[in-house]
Every structure is written in structure tokens, then in C-alpha cells.
């Protein structure tokens with residue numbers, strides 16, 4: 319499948335390792351006229367674009383003025399209207415906390431053809447990369463993926479941590495490193511056990527992947543002490559230890 323001119327492709331790049339993009343995603347990436355990508359995309363993945371393709375990095379960088387979502391939408395639409403085939407490459411799956419839905423709506427409203435190609439989300443791949451199954455027979459039959467970006471200490475935080483705590487099963491938190499202390503406290507206050515296993519995976523599937531294992535009660539301090547930073551995913555629940563036969567927390 320090759321990218322058609324005048325079309326935007328919203329492509330999930332997968333969690334990091336260039337081998338974890340889908341076959342169709344790679345075909346679009348290899349054939350597009352323009353690739354508009356986020357900051358977390360592996361440089362190795364971008365090596366497969368056509369020699370004459372234009373690369374646009376629209377990622378947010380600390381200290382650099384980044385484009386607003388509206389400007390990104392406009393850029394995608396204008397490129398497609400100019401007759402280019404546009405690969406909008408986004409980390410993980412485009413529709414998991416990626417604002418991919420907004421880009422899709424903007425293109426649809428503008429009458430520009432847009433196609434979405436799913437990706438492997440870090441919400442599942444990061445636990446998997448460290449041998450943690452998000453579900454496991456007899457141990458966890460559901461998982462909840464939740465943003466940790468909205469601090470529980472702020473009234474505007476949209477996440478009801480007390481209700482999340484009540485849902486049985488695994489909890490996976492994206493964008494939650496900065497607020498991890500608040501989040502763990504909120505979950506414990508709402509009834510989750512402080513001894514429940516928890517694991518944080520930084521840069522999953524990249525060569526620099528790191529991880530720390532602890533409990534709801536200890537993980538925030540462990541993360542702080544080991545200087546774990548974004549991108550990192552937290553997984554909470556008995557699944558963290560279920561396949562680790564030799565681990566004591």
C-alpha cells in the first residue's frame with residue numbers, strides 16, 4: 319500500500335522500537351511526501367522515509383516554542399490540500415492520549431481524506447516489554463488505562479482516582495511520573511493496598527529502557543531515587559509479580 323496524494327494518514331508508530339510499527343504503517347511512512355512527527359519517535363524509524371520526503375518535527379520540546387494543536391491541524395490540512403501525501407506519525411496508537419481524534423475531526427471538517435492506521439500502544443507494550451501481562455487468568459481480568467497528567471491535588475483533574483481504585487484489575491498510568499506520589503496516595507486512600515505490586519517502565523522497547531519494581535507504597539520514592547523520567551508507564555496490580563517467580567517485594 320502506498321500513500322495517496324492529497325490524503326492524511328494518521329499512523330501509530332508503536333512504543334519506540336522501530337520494529338514495532340505495523341506493516342501498513344511502515345508502507346505509508348516509506349512512501350509519503352511529508353512526514354509530520356512527534357518528538358518521541360525513534361530516529362531509526364525515520365531513516366526509512368523517502369530521500370526527497372519532507373520531515374516536520376512538531377513535538378513539544380522544553381525551552382522551544384512548539385506549535386499549538388490548531389497549528390498542527392492546519393499544517394496537515396494545508397499539506398494535503400497542496401496535493402501531498404501526508405504521514406502523521408504519532409507515538410503508540412494515535413487514539414490513546416495522542417490528540418489523534420482532534421486531528422481526524424479537523425481533517426473531516428475540512429473535507430480532507432484521512433485514514434487512521436492503529437499502532438501498538440505503550441499502555442500495553444511497556445508492561446509486556448518487562449514481562450508483565452496486563453491480564454492474566456485467575457489474576458486480573460481487566461485493565462484500566464488512565465492519564466496521570468491531571469494531578470489529583472488539582473480540582474481540574476478529570477480523573478476520579480477513588481473510582482479508578484474500586485475497579486478490580488490492573489491499572490496502567492500514562493504520563494504519570496511527576497504525579498506518581500499523589501496518585502499512589504489517592505489509590506491507597508481509596509482502598510487499594512499499599513503492598514500491591516507496582517512497576518514503572520521508562521523508554522520501553524528503546525535500547526535505554528529502564529524499570530523499577532515496588533509497591534503502591536514504595537514506588538514513588540523508588541522512581542524519584544532512580545531518576546526515572548518521561549516517557550514512562552506505570553502498571554499496578556498483582557500481574558506485576560505473577561510471572562516473576564523469584565521476586566520478593
Ligand code: SAH
Pocket residue numbers: 332333334358408409410411412413414415416438439440441444491492493494519520521522523524548549550551
Ligand atoms: N499514544 C501513545 C501515548 C501518548 S501519551 C501510546 O499509545 O503509547 C505519552 C505517554 O505514553 C508518556 O508520557 C508515557 O506514559 C507513555 N509512553 C510513550 N512511549 C513510551 C515508552 N516507550 N515507554 C514507556 N512509556 C511510554
